[in-house]
Amino acid sequence: MKITAAISKGPKAKFSIEEIELAEPNEKEILVRMLGVGICHTDIDWRDLNIGPAVFGHEGSGVVEKVGKQVTKVQAGDHVVLTFASCGVCDYCQSGEPSYCANFESLNCSGTRPDGSSTLFKDGSPIFGNFFAQSSFASHALANERNVVKVNQDAPIELLGPLGCGFQTGAGAVINVLHPRSGQTIAIFGTGAVGSAAIMAAVLTGCSQIIAVDINPKRLEIAKDLGATRTINPNENNPVQRIQELTGKKNGVDYTLECTGNPEVLLQAIDALGFRGICGMVGVGKVGAKFSLEMTKLLFGGRQLRGILEGDSVPDVFIPRLVALYKQGRFPFDRLIKTYPLEAFNQAVEDTITGKVVKSVIDFNQIG
């Protein structure tokens, strides 16, 4: 079928809104009419690789239009959030850890279906598609049972896409992995979409101190609004020293979360831990980025460092929970979102890169 998509034209280039061809769903696929899609830094990182014309987008949400013969999980008319794909049969998937799926790369980032067939065509030639089993920078996308999450129809479906990646990453890191006990303390380094979701989750889990660290003063204001008890701007104060002062004789927080992808910030996040503290690493470092840590920092004090992908979430379980909390006003992620019509796609990308907007979302029903 003919669809409209924002096509990546290569490193740093503007996206181009064009009509292209989407393959028919196969027996296991689900055709989703997109209502919203979030823009994430990962999409922009992929734009800047040299892989030819491509359709990215991995925070889609919409309504099921058609399902393949073998699909039983959803039916036409269902509201769905799209998330990352996983195989469902490897050891990690079977253990309830799909974000560490052994087949993650081929299912999410190969540009084609796992069998090598293409889903997207421009003027008859295949282009890079099936990104996170969706390529949702488009009016329609093909997904499958492993990466569609059915959600209640009483939530604003056009805003829910980022629950499939950025928001579940930050919230899941706190709720599923660090799971602070009531009264414990946490510092979040980097309060973009991921860090902000982590702050809301820290509020939910009852942390007594929630310290937000960011170099962007506007984002620190938002962090306070979401429930951060203290904010630190590293351009004004040394964050490690300041956290040690704020936590008094414990000399550090119980948990930290690194949400910038900067190795120096990761070191600060480890340094700011008290004894037995755990640092979650969520920010994606540049390819090949390294950090160097004094060995005794982890050993003495029994500290831990833990890499976390997609908040360790089982999307079918976790995303509906986040929607329920949102409905109760306890996970107000909509405050972080600015919506744009598809025509303003490049503006939305620009505002993501400059940090003007915490989470840009394309609303397909918004008129430019």
Ligand code: APR
């Ligand atoms: N100290 C503190 N904060 C910093 C620093 C620093 N030295 N440098 C940058 N930041 C802040 C930015 O100001 C920004 O608010 O980190 C935040 C990062 O947020 P975003 O760029 O909005 O990214 P986000 O979508 O939240 O993703 C965070 O996770 O998915 C990955 O690739 C993504 O690494 C990124 C991270």
Ligand code: ZN
């Ligand atoms: Zn798997």
